Amino acid sequence: xxxxxxxxxxxxxxxxxxxxxxxxxxxxxxxxxxxxxxxKSTLLKLMTGQLRPSKGxxxxxxxxxxxxxxxxxxxxxxxxxxxxxxxxxGWEFVHGLTRMYGFAESEACERARSAxxxxxxxxxxxxxxxxxxxxxRQRIKLAQAIxxxxxxxxxxxxxxxxxxxxxxxxxxxxxxxGRSGKxxxxxxxxxxxxxxxxxxxxxxxxGRQLAHGNIFEIRELIDxxxxxxxxxxxxxxxxxxxxxxxxxxxxxxxxxxKGQLTVETNRPGEFHKxxxxxxxxxxxxxxxxxxxxxxxxxxxxxxxx
Amino acid sequence: MPIYDQAxxxxxxxxxxxPGTWWVIARTGVRTVWQKWLILxxxxxxxxxxxxxxxxxxxxxxxxxxxxxxxxxQLEIHGGFFEGFxxxxxxxxxxxxxxxxxxxxxxxxxxxxxxxxxSRPVEFRDYVGGKFLILAFYAGLITLVPALLLFVxxxxxxxxxxxxxxxxWIPFSIxxxxxxxxxxxxxxMLAVSAAAGSRSAAVVFFAVLWFPEIIRNILSRIPAAGxxxxxxxxxxxxxxxxxxxxxxxxxxxxxxxxxxVYLGISLAVLRLRIRPTEVIR
Amino acid sequence: MTFLIRFFIRIQLKSRRLAATALLGLxxxxxxxxxxxxRSVLENHDVSIHRLYPxxxxxxxxxxLLPILAVFVGSGIVGDExxxxxxxxxxxxxxxxxxxxxxxxxxxxxxLGVVLLISLLLSYTLLHIPGGIRGWLEDLPNLATSLxxxxxxxxxxxxxxxxxxxxxxxxxxxxxxxTFGWENLVAYFPGNAKLxxxxxxxxxxxxxxxxxxxxxxxxxxxxxxxxxxxxxxxIVLILIxxxxxxxxxxxxxxxxxxLDRD
Numbered sequence: 001x002x003x004x005x006x007x008x009x010x011x012x013x014x015x016x017x018x019x020x021x022x023x024x025x026x027x028x029x030x031x032x033x034x035x036x037x038x039x040k041s042t043l044l045k046l047m048t049g050q051l052r053p054s055k056g057x058x059x060x061x062x063x064x065x066x067x068x069x070x071x072x073x074x075x076x077x078x079x080x081x082x083x084x085x086x087x088x089x090g091w092e093f094v095h096g097l098t099r100m101y102g103f104a105e106s107e108a109c110e111r112a113r114s115a116x117x118x119x120x121x122x123x124x125x126x127x128x129x130x131x132x133x134x135x136x137r138q139r140i141k142l143a144q145a146i147x148x149x150x151x152x153x154x155x156x157x158x159x160x161x162x163x164x165x166x167x168x169x170x171x172x173x174x175x176x177x178g179r180s181g182k183x184x185x186x187x188x189x190x191x192x193x194x195x196x197x198x199x200x201x202x203x204x205x206x207g208r209q210l211a212h213g214n215i216f217e218i219r220e221l222i223d224x225x226x227x228x229x230x231x232x233x234x235x236x237x238x239x240x241x242x243x244x245x246x247x248x249x250x251x252x253x254x255x256x257x258k259g260q261l262t263v264e265t266n267r268p269g270e271f272h273k274x275x276x277x278x279x280x281x282x283x284x285x286x287x288x289x290x291x292x293x294x295x296x297x298x299x300x301x302x303x304x305x
Numbered sequence: 306m307p308i309y310d311q312a313x314x315x316x317x318x319x320x321x322x323x324p325g326t327w328w329v330i331a332r333t334g335v336r337t338v339w340q341k342w343l344i345l346x347x348x349x350x351x352x353x354x355x356x357x358x359x360x361x362x363x364x365x366x367x368x369x370x371x372x373x374x375x376x377x378x379q380l381e382i383h384g385g386f387f388e389g390f391x392x393x394x395x396x397x398x399x400x401x402x403x404x405x406x407x408x409x410x411x412x413x414x415x416x417x418x419x420x421x422x423x424s425r426p427v428e429f430r431d432y433v434g435g436k437f438l439i440l441a442f443y444a445g446l447i448t449l450v451p452a453l454l455l456f457v458x459x460x461x462x463x464x465x466x467x468x469x470x471x472x473x474w475i476p477f478s479i480x481x482x483x484x485x486x487x488x489x490x491x492x493x494m495l496a497v498s499a500a501a502g503s504r505s506a507a508v509v510f511f512a513v514l515w516f517p518e519i520i521r522n523i524l525s526r527i528p529a530a531g532x533x534x535x536x537x538x539x540x541x542x543x544x545x546x547x548x549x550x551x552x553x554x555x556x557x558x559x560x561x562x563x564x565x566v567y568l569g570i571s572l573a574v575l576r577l578r579i580r581p582t583e584v585i586r
Numbered sequence: 587m588t589f590l591i592r593f594f595i596r597i598q599l600k601s602r603r604l605a606a607t608a609l610l611g612l613x614x615x616x617x618x619x620x621x622x623x624x625r626s627v628l629e630n631h632d633v634s635i636h637r638l639y640p641x642x643x644x645x646x647x648x649x650x651l652l653p654i655l656a657v658f659v660g661s662g663i664v665g666d667e668x669x670x671x672x673x674x675x676x677x678x679x680x681x682x683x684x685x686x687x688x689x690x691x692x693x694x695x696x697x698l699g700v701v702l703l704i705s706l707l708l709s710y711t712l713l714h715i716p717g718g719i720r721g722w723l724e725d726l727p728n729l730a731t732s733l734x735x736x737x738x739x740x741x742x743x744x745x746x747x748x749x750x751x752x753x754x755x756x757x758x759x760x761x762x763x764x765t766f767g768w769e770n771l772v773a774y775f776p777g778n779a780k781l782x783x784x785x786x787x788x789x790x791x792x793x794x795x796x797x798x799x800x801x802x803x804x805x806x807x808x809x810x811x812x813x814x815x816x817x818x819x820x821i822v823l824i825l826i827x828x829x830x831x832x833x834x835x836x837x838x839x840x841x842x843x844x845l846d847r848d
Contacts, residue, residue, distance in 0.1 A: 045674075048674075048678055049677070049678070050674055050677055050678065051842055052842045067839065067840075069679070069680050069681055069682050069683070070680055071680075072678055072679055072680040072681075073680040075678065077674065077678040079671070079674045079675075081671045081674075083670055083671030083672050083674070083675075084670075084672065085597050085600075085601075085670070085672055087597075087600040087601055087602075088596075088597065088600065092596065096593045096596075097675055097679065099589050099593070100589075100590070100593075100676075100679040100680070100681055101679065101680060102680065144675070342756060342759060346759075396766070396767055400759065400762065400763060400767070403758075403759060403762065404759050407758075501606075502602075504662060504665065504666070504669060504758070505603070505606060505658060507758045507759065507762060508654060508657050508658040508758060508762070509606075511654065511657075511762055511766060512610060512613075512650075512654050515650055515654070515766065516613055516650060519645045519646055519649065519650045520617055522641075522645050523617075523638065523641050523642060523645050523646070524628075527627070527628070
């Protein structure tokens with residue numbers, strides 16, 4: 001199924017949630033990536049018909065989603081908020097919500113059971129949701145979204161609060177659904193999480209679309225921007241003088257007291273390839289190496305600039 | 306490497322509180338509670354004030370005129386006039402308390418903010434006192450302030466000191482009546498807010514106020530049934546403050562006692578429900 | 587639809603709100619129990635217990651329990667889901683919004699109906715203890731009338747406050763203002779203002795109780811106090827219920843709800 005947003009905007013009074021977004025999303029997994037407050041959840045709510053666009057349209061297979069409950073037959077939605085009827089058991093929650101798709105009792109039971117099994121919650125399904133851990137609640141929330149085998153699945157921060165095993169399983173599930181030809185949209189503010197699920201991303205910040213497409217293409221685009229790398233090592237003077245010899249090194253900040261230097265390079269790939277050779281040739285011991293720019297915020301900074 | 310005891314160690318030192326923390330709670334609360342609904346209600350509740358002000362004006366114009374003797378009698382300004390105003394504001398007072406107070410403690414409990422308060426130099430009395438002042442502020446806006454203003458208007462329009470000489474005690478009565486009403490009703494609202502959820506506190510408060518009133522209605526032949534009703538007890542006490550005829554047959558001291566019991570129960574509920582974290586030793 | 591009603595009944599039955607509702611429902615029963623216990627005191631004041639049923643059903647049920655329960659439950663029809671943020675589960679299903687609104691309304695109506703029925707039966711029985719089984723049976727027509735009127739009143743109040751719940755972000759103050767402010771204020775006004783209250787039509791279906799109880803007040807009024815005809819009242823209440831339900835469903839369909847913690 002094809003999701004289309006055309007000149008989509010949403011504002012809450014004077015606050016703009018989503019600003020003039022236009023994109024098309026096809027089958028496979030697409031990640032909505034952006035820092036907290038970027039507008040990802042608003043966008044997902046617009047795409048699932050929870051919110052009415054202030055301007056523009058959202059269509060799924062050319063049908064508008066706002067006030068069109070019929071289309072929900074094809075959609076699955078796992079909201080971000082940790083919200084439940086907490087006095088229901090996991091089974092009652094998933095079964096009840098699956099029944100609302102119009103399945104007969106026996107089929108709803110079968111589907112609910114299968115979904116609960118998929119998220120590995122059979123052992124806890126008879127317990128009240130109020131007593132679940134955060135990770136368990138995330139999983140049961142996921143179960144209600146997949147029980148009716150939707151063609152389009154919207155997952156808002158689905159890995160929040162999950163333990164490493166749950167994370168791995170969920171990522172595998174999402175990738176599997178994408179491979180099977182379903183359209184899966186996952187929102188997250190954690191770059192590596194999205195990277196594990198998909199190569200296709202939509203970058204959003206302050207409600208605006210920064211980039212849309214293959215993650216490597218976007219990375220490449222970012223790679224032409226300068227990157228800062230901080231190195232803590234012995235023989236700081238030697239390393240500094242050696243690094244200064246290269247054209248791609250734009251500047252080096254030197255802190256003798258801390259024994260560290262911060263290099264700014266406009267060809268990070270080449271810089272990282274070259275560094276081990278210099279270190280080995282001059283017998284320099286590196287204690288730590290990190291890039292203050294290699295986080296999502298920094299990537300956004302580059303793109304916004 | 307030594308292994309440290311990671312068990313919980315309660316604070317053994319003295320608990321020193323800073324004076325005036327209740328003021329911070331009250332000031333912040335007054336700002337937070339201020340909302341469109343409340344403003345509308347405050348505007349709405351100023352209509353009776355306007356009507357009473359017109360009455361004062363008319364009284365000043367035709368008071369001494371023998372031609373309008375019968376009308377002038379009805380327009381006369383005395384203790385009963387102010388008592389009537391305060392009684393008339395009763396329903397609005399309850400509504401304002403509900404809108405301002407339903408979530409005051411309930412929301413703190415629901416969002417587990419109590420531990421945030423009590424991890425600072427704030428004690429139970431600071432917290433409750435601060436919250437109570439928020440209610441008193443808004444209650445004052447529709448009862449105390451307009452009633453005192455009416456008194457001032459009357460003083461200005463009288464032209465001589467005769468009214469003041471005769472009724473100098475009225476501001477004190479207004480203040481007393483306000484203090485009693487707000488202490489009881491505000492205390493009850495806070496207790497209900499602490500005992501019920503933010504979404505149900507308003508309904509519960511109304512139920513708590515109305516239910517005894519209904520019992521009083523059913524048992525109207527038994528004067529003592531009035532002790533059940535907060536409203537009846539307050540009306541009885543108000544008549545003492547303004548020196549007017551008692552509206553009910555039950556004893557005034559009994560009414561004061563009943564109100565004290567209501568206040569006591571409210572405080573007990575607050576004590577029971579406002580607990581930050583419990584340390585089991 | 588049947589499943590939806592069952593789903594909402596299950597949610598209501600398991601929620602803490604049911605306990606609060608049941609507690610409210612027990613208030614009048616507790617009063618009746620108290621009346622029985624202080625029977626001798628009452629008799630000294632010339633009040634006979636078994637004659638109190640009309641007053642109890644009129645004051646405690648029609649004027650207290652009915653509106654309080656309706657405000658308590660009805661105003662949360664959408665607000666509870668928005669507050670708990672569970673609304674997105676309902677709006678992401680292939681069900682028209684009006685359908686789950688109606689289902690939830692019917693579920694609430696059934697539960698409150700049962701609470702009222704049990705409460706009223708208990709109160710009725712307690713008040714008829716002195717009269718024995720014979721008194722209990724003799725007064726049954728009164729019980730049937732009050733049950734019918736209360737059921738109708740419950741549907742009307744609940745639909746109205748559900749409409750408030752769909753239309754306003756904070757429906758409780760307006761619902762309380764309507765019930766305890768407006769309805770009390772204009773019920774004894776001359777002219778047609780009272781036509782804009784629910785209680786006027788309910789009084790009209792409770793003519794004996796109303797006239798008997800309100801005699802004092804009515805006698806003091808400087809105008810002739812008219813109740814609506816019983817059939818008129820019945821039809822108007824049904825129309826109000828249907829109108830409020832339709833209005834609430836329409837608002838829900840057209841309006842966008844933001845979850846409380848968004």
